Amino acid sequence: MxxxxxxxxxxxxxxxxxxxxxxxxxxxxxxxxxxxxxxxxxxxxxxxxxxxxxxxxxxxxSKEELFSAVIRREAAALVAAVTAAVEPAATADRQLWSGLQGFFAHTAENPEGWAVLHHQARTHGEPFAREVAALRADIVAFVTEVIGMAAKEAGCVGELADREVAGLAHALVGAAESLAEWANARTDEGPSGEREHPTARDAAATMMNFAWAGLGSLMGGQRWTPGGLAGREGRSAPMGEREGTR
Known part of the structure; x- marks a missing residue:
């Protein structure tokens, strides 16, 4: 070998x-x-x-302690990469955007480490799963803070319950993890005919378009309901009839 x-x-x-x-x-x-x-x-x-x-x-x-040491090192490296990428004084969307770029860049540059964290550690129970859960909790806490900041910037603090913000953060982190797995496995044909993975910027843009666009509507007081979109005044309108989308 x-x-x-x-x-x-x-x-x-x-x-x-x-x-x-x-x-x-x-x-x-x-x-x-x-x-x-x-x-x-x-x-x-x-x-x-x-x-x-x-x-x-x-x-x-032992093999178990070696695996635990690997998980701790790779988890710390991932958190450090995301933390270093975030623009601390920026608006909420810029913070999430920069953090996502750091996340996708790190997972692309360290596919084996990401595979150990995302697959191996989760499938072998304690104590390994607990190590990864701690990593995920750190990232979810960051995203929760960003969503809370976005709500404050939009003037809708109080309209988003803590439980809902936490749920949105977990959903966003889960989607980012899935997208990282997809990006590492996918190869597209580049300009010269070579096969290449989606860039960290492309993956982050996909995530922002998927998640932040929806959060933007939510921060603007528009919520999805089975009958359409309900605004802050309780108005419900079919999806295609939102202002600017006709």
Missing amino acids: EGLPGVGAVKSKRVPRAIREQQMLDAAVLTFARRGYRTASMDEIAELAGVSKPLVYLYLN
Whole structure:
């Protein structure tokens, strides 16, 4: 199996523990993403990292603890990427837009890490699922804050109950996770005929068009009802008869 970059050059040298651990975690991310948690072997991880299996056990104790360490590292990296991308002083929609670009850029650049978080960790129960739930809670909290800010900017604070804001945040995060999976799996033909994934900007724009356009109507006092759209005055109108859409 092809090793990680630079491993061969340092295999026979004394490497600081922190660097060696990162090499092991890098190898573990690739192996868990490709093989799955149950099928992945410590032998394979050690070989890919360019170390002995006893050294992996010495540093990381067990396969379960290694997997937990991978989840914590990848989750922290994702949260850091989204946080760094957000424009803190911007309007709510700009904050969400920049955060989404950071999210989609990171998941595209780290598809194996995203696969471990989005698929492997969720399917093997505790304690792994709990680690991912904590990550998701951080992101949902950010989106909840953004939606609350948008409501304040639109002057409709109080019209959106806390429960509804939380539900909207969970729905938006779930849609973004699904879109990231789709974007990583999909390839489109580029201008030169090469196959390429949708860009982070394209994915973020899709998400904004899907979610924020609807939130914009909600912030404007228009809600969907089985009979059409109801405005702040209780007026109900068929979808095609909204102002500016005839």
